[in-house]
Amino acid sequence: MAKGLAVTMRHMLRKSETQQYPEVKPDLPPRSRGVIALVEENCTVCMLCARECPDWCIYIDSHKETLPAPEGGRPRARNMLDRFAIDFSLCMYCGICIEVCPFDALFWSPEFEYAEYDIRDLLHEKDRLGEWAATVPPPPPHEVSAEPPKEIAAASRPARGTARPAGRTGEAAPATEQTATEQTATEQTATEQTATEQAATEQAATEKAVTEKAPPRREPPRPMRDIRSIRPPGSLPKKKDGPEEDA
Ligand code: SF4
Ligand code: SF4
Numbered sequence: 001m002a003k004g005l006a007v008t009m010r011h012m013l014r015k016s017e018t019q020q021y022p023e024v025k026p027d028l029p030p031r032s033r034g035v036i037a038l039v040e041e042n043c044t045v046c047m048l049c050a051r052e053c054p055d056w057c058i059y060i061d062s063h064k065e066t067l068p069a070p071e072g073g074r075p076r077a078r079n080m081l082d083r084f085a086i087d088f089s090l091c092m093y094c095g096i097c098i099e100v101c102p103f104d105a106l107f108w109s110p111e112f113e114y115a116e117y118d119i120r121d122l123l124h125e126k127d128r129l130g131e132w133a134a135t136v137p138p139p140p141p142h143e144v145s146a147e148p149p150k151e152i153a154a155a156s157r158p159a160r161g162t163a164r165p166a167g168r169t170g171e172a173a174p175a176t177e178q179t180a181t182e183q184t185a186t187e188q189t190a191t192e193q194t195a196t197e198q199a200a201t202e203q204a205a206t207e208k209a210v211t212e213k214a215p216p217r218r219e220p221p222r223p224m225r226d227i228r229s230i231r232p233p234g235s236l237p238k239k240k241d242g243p244e245e246d247a
Pocket of ligand 2: 042043044045046047048049050060100101102103104105106
């Protein structure tokens with residue numbers, strides 16, 4: 001009993017931690033699963049999210065539009081998004097749709113104040129989902145010692161067989177290390193190209209010499225075959241002509 005009273009006294013003397021919601025907004029962790037936000041411009045109507053959703057609560061409608069062809073090209077068909085809705089009365093906040101979206105069109109937003117009196121009002125269309133995109137927190141900063149993202153590494157790599165012009169107007173001067181790497185890559189590409197060209201020239205010369213020296217090959221004449229001697233599959237061998245010998 002004394003132990004119980006001690007616990008009560010301890011809690012009575014401790015400072016209260018009650019959050020005065022809605023006057024004071026709760027400080028949620030950045031990865032809170034409040035609601036799903038849509039970046040409509042990124043959606044290509046690939047339907048992956050709707051197909052993978054275990055609750056089938058994503059509704060997508062679209063139509064095809066033909067884009068005018070560039071000069072010398074063919075016209076291209078493109079899916080245009082007409083409707084994108086999520087029924088949050090069915091959604092179980094598993095996050096599969098966000099994980100599978102290959103075009104970064106869906107994000108978690110910590111926004112949670114969208115309760116309704118009628119459950120049917122929890123079906124939200126793309127306009128409302130798009131408004132929530134503004135509340136999506138920025139991604140966490142990259143770790144200092146980690147490797148740079150592969151997208152940045154690929155973008156900073158020079159294209160094959162081209163050298164980036166140094167000191168262009170309006171661009172910041174490249175780092176010394178990066179310049180050295182680019183120069184090495186360019187030299188390597190040039191060496192590879194020269195070696196390839198040399199090998200191709202040598203091969204062409206060898207082929208030409210062989211063609212000039214060697215006489216044209218002639219196929220030996222194929223012997224004529226008596227087609228009457230061919231026995232069709234499954235047939236019995238022909239009887240030999242002449243009198244049969246007695247056993
Ligand atoms: S979070 Fe899960 S249940 Fe909700 S819409 Fe996405 S895939 Fe469907
Ligand atoms: S997976 Fe992404 S791009 Fe594909 S339909 Fe869904 S939101 Fe749009």
